[in-house]
Structure formats: C-alpha cells, structure tokens
Amino acid sequence: MSQQIRTVAVIGCGVIGMSWACLFLAKGLKVIITDPVEGAEDRFRRYLDEAWPSIQLQLGSLQQEPAKNYEFVADIVPRLIEVDFIQENGPERVEFKQELFKTLDQHARPGVVIASSSSGLPSSAFIGQCEHEPGRILIGHPFNPPHLIPLVEVVPHAGTTPAIITTAMAFYRALGKRPVLIRKEVPGFVANRLQAAINAEAYSLISRGVISAEDLDTAVTSGPGLRWGVTGPIVTNALGGGGGADGFNTRLERLGPAIRGWEKDMLEHRFDWSEERLSLLKAEVGNYLTAVNWSELTRQRDSVLLQLLKSKPNL
Amino acid sequence: MSQQIRTVAVIGCGVIGMSWACLFLAKGLKVIITDPVEGAEDRFRRYLDEAWPSIQLQLGSLQQEPAKNYEFVADIVPRLIEVDFIQENGPERVEFKQELFKTLDQHARPGVVIASSSSGLPSSAFIGQCEHEPGRILIGHPFNPPHLIPLVEVVPHAGTTPAIITTAMAFYRALGKRPVLIRKEVPGFVANRLQAAINAEAYSLISRGVISAEDLDTAVTSGPGLRWGVTGPIVTNALGGGGGADGFNTRLERLGPAIRGWEKDMLEHRFDWSEERLSLLKAEVGNYLTAVNWSELTRQRDSVLLQLLKSKPNL
Numbered sequence: 269m270s271q272q273i274r275t276v277a278v279i280g281c282g283v284i285g286m287s288w289a290c291l292f293l294a295k296g297l298k299v300i301i302t303d304p305v306e307g308a309e310d311r312f313r314r315y316l317d318e319a320w321p322s323i324q325l326q327l328g329s330l331q332q333e334p335a336k337n338y339e340f341v342a343d344i345v346p347r348l349i350e351v352d353f354i355q356e357n358g359p360e361r362v363e364f365k366q367e368l369f370k371t372l373d374q375h376a377r378p379g380v381v382i383a384s385s386s387s388g389l390p391s392s393a394f395i396g397q398c399e400h401e402p403g404r405i406l407i408g409h410p411f412n413p414p415h416l417i418p419l420v421e422v423v424p425h426a427g428t429t430p431a432i433i434t435t436a437m438a439f440y441r442a443l444g445k446r447p448v449l450i451r452k453e454v455p456g457f458v459a460n461r462l463q464a465a466i467n468a469e470a471y472s473l474i475s476r477g478v479i480s481a482e483d484l485d486t487a488v489t490s491g492p493g494l495r496w497g498v499t500g501p502i503v504t505n506a507l508g509g510g511g512g513a514d515g516f517n518t519r520l521e522r523l524g525p526a527i528r529g530w531e532k533d534m535l536e537h538r539f540d541w542s543e544e545r546l547s548l549l550k551a552e553v554g555n556y557l558t559a560v561n562w563s564e565l566t567r568q569r570d571s572v573l574l575q576l577l578k579s580k581p582n583l
Numbered sequence: 584m585s586q587q588i589r590t591v592a593v594i595g596c597g598v599i600g601m602s603w604a605c606l607f608l609a610k611g612l613k614v615i616i617t618d619p620v621e622g623a624e625d626r627f628r629r630y631l632d633e634a635w636p637s638i639q640l641q642l643g644s645l646q647q648e649p650a651k652n653y654e655f656v657a658d659i660v661p662r663l664i665e666v667d668f669i670q671e672n673g674p675e676r677v678e679f680k681q682e683l684f685k686t687l688d689q690h691a692r693p694g695v696v697i698a699s700s701s702s703g704l705p706s707s708a709f710i711g712q713c714e715h716e717p718g719r720i721l722i723g724h725p726f727n728p729p730h731l732i733p734l735v736e737v738v739p740h741a742g743t744t745p746a747i748i749t750t751a752m753a754f755y756r757a758l759g760k761r762p763v764l765i766r767k768e769v770p771g772f773v774a775n776r777l778q779a780a781i782n783a784e785a786y787s788l789i790s791r792g793v794i795s796a797e798d799l800d801t802a803v804t805s806g807p808g809l810r811w812g813v814t815g816p817i818v819t820n821a822l823g824g825g826g827g828a829d830g831f832n833t834r835l836e837r838l839g840p841a842i843r844g845w846e847k848d849m850l851e852h853r854f855d856w857s858e859e860r861l862s863l864l865k866a867e868v869g870n871y872l873t874a875v876n877w878s879e880l881t882r883q884r885d886s887v888l889l890q891l892l893k894s895k896p897n898l
C-alpha cells in the first residue's frame with residue numbers, strides 16, 4: 269500500500285461506492301463514508317458480508333471476518349482533515365458534482381487527491397467553482413464492481429498536475445488495480461467507447477436480420493471473446509500477423525484492404541437508432557433473453573472471472 | 584457424432600486444414616486429405632503430434648496416441664465416392680475456389696455437404712460453375728485454430744437448401760463446435776466485423792493520442808474483455824440494465840442518449856487509414872510490442888483458453 273495513504277473518504281455509497289469501500293477495507297485502509305440515503309450503513313454492511321469471501325479469494329488471503337475499520341458520518345467536512353485520498357461516487361449530475369467538488373476542494377488537506385468515479389462527466393465539467401487546488405482533481409473511473417474488476421481509467425483534466433496523476437496511478441496500482449491513463453478527455457473515455465463500438469455493430473447486424481441475438485452472443489463468447497481477457501486488440505492483431513513486434517504491421521498489410529471493405533459496409537448500414545431498427549433489435553433480443561438462465565449465467569461468469577483474475581496475476 | 588458422417592475430406596492442409604483434420608480424427612472420423620505442397624504429410628504429422636494433448640485435454644479424453652485414421656492422396660476425385668462431408672481449406676483466391684468447387688460438386692455424392700473455410704469470400708462468389716448440386720455448398724468459417732476455438736460461422740448462399748444447412752450445423756455441433764447461422768452474406772461475416780469494430784475504435788484512440796497502445800490493451804483485458812468469454816454483448820448489456828429479459832431495454836433507455844453522444848464523437852474522429860494516422864498508430868504500437876514477452880503471453884493465453892473452455896461446457 270502506498271505509504272502516505274492510510275485513510276480514504278468514500279463520498280456516496282451506492283453501487284460503486286460500496287464496492288470501492290470493500291476493496292479499501294480489504295487492503296487495510298481506514299474508510300470514512302458518507303451517504304445521506306436512509307439505511308446506507310445497513311445496506312453497506314450486508315454488501316460487505318457478501319463481497320468479502322470473493323475479495324479474499326482474489327487476494328489469496330484468508331481473513332475470515334470482514335474488516336470493521338469504517339465509519340459512517342453525516343457530514344464529511346469536519347473529517348476531511350484526517351483523509352489522505354477521496355473517492356467520490358455520488359449521483360451522475362453535473363450540478364451535484366459542481367457543488368460537491370467545490371466543498372471537497374475547500375476542505376481537503378493540500379495535495380490530497382480527489383478522484384471521481386464518474387463514468388460520463390469529465391472533471392473539467394464540474395471543477396469550475398473549485399478555488400483552492402483544482403489540480404488535484406481527476407476522474408478515477410472503475411468498472412463495476414471495482415472490488416473485482418481491475419480496470420480504472422484515470423482521466424485528468426487539462427490542469428491536473430503530473431504529481432497528482434502519479435499519486436493516483438500509484439495508489440490504484442497498490443490496491444491491485446490496473447489503472448490506465450486517458451491523456452485527453454473524450455466522451456465515454458476508452459473502455460466504454462470500445463464496448464460501444466462492438467455493441468453498435470452487434471445492434472446493426474441483429475436489426476438487419478443477419479444473425480439472431482443469441483448467435484451474436486455466441487459469436488463472441490465462443491470466438492474472439494475467449495481471448496480478450498488475456499490479449500487485447502493490439503496484441504491479438506499482432507499474433508494474427510505471426511506475433512512479434514512486426515506482427516501488427518504484417519496483419520495490417522495483409523488484411524487491411526479486406527478490413528476497409530468491411531468497414532465501408534459497416535458504416536453504410538450502421539445502427540441509426542431509428543424507431544424501425546430499434547424495434548427490430550428489441551424483438552430479436554426479447555426472443556433470446558426470455559430463454560436465458562440468469563442465475564446459472566451469472567454464477568458461471570463470476571467463477572470464470574475469478575479464475576481468470578487468479579490465472580493472470582501479472583498481465 | 585452425426586450418424587451418417589464417417590469419412591471427411593480435407594481439401595487443402597495448411598494452417599486451417601491441419602487443425603480441422605486433427606479435430607475430425609480426435610472425434611473418431613476417417614479423414615482423407617489432399618494438398619499438393621511438398622512435405623504436406625510430414626508437416627501434418629508434426630502438427631498432429633503437437634496438437635493432440637491439448638485436444639485430449641479439452642475433450643476430457645485420455646487417448647495417448649494420436650489417431651492414425653487418415654490418408655494423404657494426390658487426387659481426391661476418385662476418393663470422393665467414400666466421402667460424407669467435405670471441408671475445403673485451400674488458398675483464398677476466387678478463381679482457385681471457382682475451379683475447385685466445380686470439380687468437387689461434379690464428383691461428390693449427392694447430398695454431401697461441401698463447406699468452405701473461407702474467411703472472406705462468400706460462397707456465391709465461387710459457385711457459378713457448379714452444375715450439379717450448388718444447393719449443398721456453404722461456408723463453414725472456423726476461428727483459428729478450429730481444433731480449439733468452438734465458433735464456426737455457417738454462411739449459406741441464397742440457394743443453399745435448408746436441409747444442407749441443418750446437416751452442416753448438426754455436424755459441427757456433434758464435433759463439439761458452436762456453429763452460428765449467418766442468415767445473409769455480408770462482407771466479413773459476423774465475428775470479424777465485431778473485431779473490426781473494436782479494432783477501428785482502438786486505432787482511432789491510439790492515433791489521436793488519447794491512450795497508449797499498451798494501456799488500450801489493458802483497458803480490454805482488465806475490463807470488459809474479462810467477461811466476453813462468458814457473456815456476449817447482448818447479455819452483458821442486459822446485466823448492465825439489472826439483468827432479466829427487461830435489462831436490455833432498461834440499459835438502452837438509461838444509457839442510450841450518452842451512447843449516442845459517444846458514437847457521434849467516434850464517427851467524427853474515426854480511423855481513416857490516412858498515412859498520417861497510420862504512422863502515428865504504428866509508432867505507438869511499435870513502442871509497446873517490442874516490450875511484450877511473447878512466449879509467456881501465448882503460454883498464458885493458451886492455458887486461460889483451455890480453462891475457459893473446460894469451465895463452460897454448456898455455454
């Protein structure tokens with residue numbers, strides 16, 4: 269664990285905040301939590317009890333009892349003096365975050381990172397009223413649930429200082445996460461855009477009647493999806509070109525012309541969100557999803573996920 | 584195994600043909616192989632020896648010695664009388680396949696499926712000279728290597744008969760494959776288009792300087808890629824919307840407007856294959872790939888792949 273960071277504030281303890289808090293606790297940090305919703309503390313205790321075993325499994329640790337080193341407070345402001353890192357997970361509304369970040373920036377100790385889990389708003393959209401040290405604000409966008417999925421997208425705004433970026437990356441890394449640096453604010457950051465790209469083509473093919481929704485999923489889970497947990501698009505391309513540093517260029521040269529032909533057709537027929545195509549899509553998807561065994565599927569997904577995470581500690 | 588199919592012809596025994604032949608043998612079929620290249624038979628024997636253990640591992644079977652029930656022949660024509668299914672894996676050139684399919688169609692027994700592994704050419708492009716029974720020709724497009732990756736895209740042309748489609752799907756399924764039916768010939772079929780979609784956005788983001796090539800791969804392998812071996816795009820969307828048959832629509836309603844914003848930006852900045860962006864892309868990718876430990880990576884990929892395949896026999 270990063271030496272200086274011992275106490276973390278979790279602001280907003282819903283779906284994402286609860287999961288972050290579990291991870292911080294499992295890593296031996298003290299966690300101060302605030303969330304105005306009624307029953308927030310009870311809800312968190314139940315979540316922690318449920319999540320604890322899989323966190324321990326992933327960490328290869330054997331701590332039977334969930335850590336208790338957390339505290340719910342009604343007002344975080346007077347406690348910010350103790351806090352070494354802030355992870356914000358409140359509602360995704362710009363006015364809300366503007367107001368909140370103004371307050372946090374006003375009261376956090378100098379040099380303390382204030383990271384927002386925001387999946388949509390870049391931090392430049394809500395730092396306008398921060399008068400003290402806006403350079404310590406950035407996005408630390410996790411993937412749900414952050415206590416299991418390693419990816420964190422670190423997205424600085426134009427004025428975030430290099431030292432703060434370094435501190436945030438090192439902190440997430442020390443938690444066992446895999447932070448990636450998004451060098452420019454773009455809508456959707458990176459992982460959500462990559463997902464959007466595959467989704468858009470999936471919606472297009474299904475609504476064109478090229479393939480059923482079920483077969484579309486199979487085409488991923490029994491094909492390229494089997495590898496994307498280990499080799500990303502770039503390395504996968506390079507291996508397709510024979511591997512090695514030249515493999516990527518070899519593949520581009522060999523397949524480039526064909527790929528450009530596919531792209532042309534994809535663009536021409538791209539999913540346009542028209543009522544007509546939406547209703548074709550929803551009808552096909554509806555047929556498929558009524559037949560899915562959800563509990564079996566999520567059980568299998570979680571077990572494969574844990575296996576994958578254990579099998580590639582250093583990837 | 585499908586009751587009627589006992590003997591398979593493998594036409595062309597390169598990268599893809601060798602792998603198909605191994606699988607057919609492991610499933611107890613007799614295989615008649617033809618490939619004019621010098622040393623084809625030796626090359627195949629070495630491939631079979633190497634591939635056999637992982638096939639057995641995947642099948643949960645314990646057959647120590649590779650099957651010997653195959654035969655290389657210089658001319659397949661006189662042997663087609665014995666053959667119950669043809670898998671073609673020759674070079675990806677339209678004139679070549681036109682000529683070859685004319686001959687195969689002329690001599691194969693009536694009702695015998697002639698499947699081409701072609702990854703690019705739809706069969707309508709090369710059946711023009713088939714005068715006997717063009718309705719038994721279709722694409723059976725595997726993913727490399729077919730002896731391990733379950734996906735087979737079955738792509739009929741407009742005149743392929745329903746009975747032939749059914750026979751081909753049943754045959755691949757009996758081999759333990761996961762065939763999906765592509766209902767209309769589109770360039771790139773389905774899985775390659777989905778890969779092209781994610782690749783295009785990856786190339787765009789890297790060449791725009793939004794993220795490094797290495798972090799791009801991490802954004803997949805530590806994020807959404809961890810799930811795509813179990814849940815495809817549609818089910819993943821539905822789970823993101825709370826699961827169940829309504830989850831998909833819920834997610835579309837909740838995130839649709841944001842996604843359309845990302846798509847707009849993606850389209851505006853899409854990778855255009857210009858010299859400028861290509862060279863930015865290649866420079867970034869080059870930096871990354873020189874540092875990759877390829878043997879460690881492929882070892883890890885193969886072991887994860889086998890684990891995944893064993894962990895989801897019925898998905």
Ligand SMILES: NC(=O)c1ccc[n+]([C@@H]2O[C@H](COP(=O)([O-])OP(=O)(O)OC[C@H]3O[C@@H](n4cnc5c(N)ncnc54)[C@H](O)[C@@H]3O)[C@@H](O)[C@H]2O)c1
Pocket residue numbers: 279280281282283284285302303304305356357358359360385386387388409410411412
């Ligand atoms: N759900 C996801 O999959 C996901 C993934 C990555 C990032 N995010 C981001 O994380 C953030 C939280 O999303 P979520 O899904 O956990 O939402 P959520 O609605 O589950 O949780 C938000 C919590 O904030 C609390 N809150 C409201 N006002 C507050 C205040 N003044 N101070 C402190 N807490 C307050 C709410 O009571 C609620 O418990 C959002 O910015 C979202 O974009 C969500």
Ligand SMILES: NC(=O)c1ccc[n+]([C@@H]2O[C@H](COP(=O)([O-])OP(=O)(O)OC[C@H]3O[C@@H](n4cnc5c(N)ncnc54)[C@H](O)[C@@H]3O)[C@@H](O)[C@H]2O)c1
Pocket residue numbers: 594595596597598599600617618619620671672673674675700701702703724725726727
């Ligand atoms: N390589 C892949 O990843 C991949 C994946 C899916 C499908 N495919 C498709 O599979 C087919 C074969 O591709 P490959 O990668 O195995 O190519 P390859 O070059 O490795 O193999 C082609 C083989 O065909 C042989 N051949 C040439 N003339 C022949 C003839 N008259 N009769 C029989 N064999 C002949 C060649 O000697 C060679 O061994 C192509 O249609 C390709 O699109 C390839």
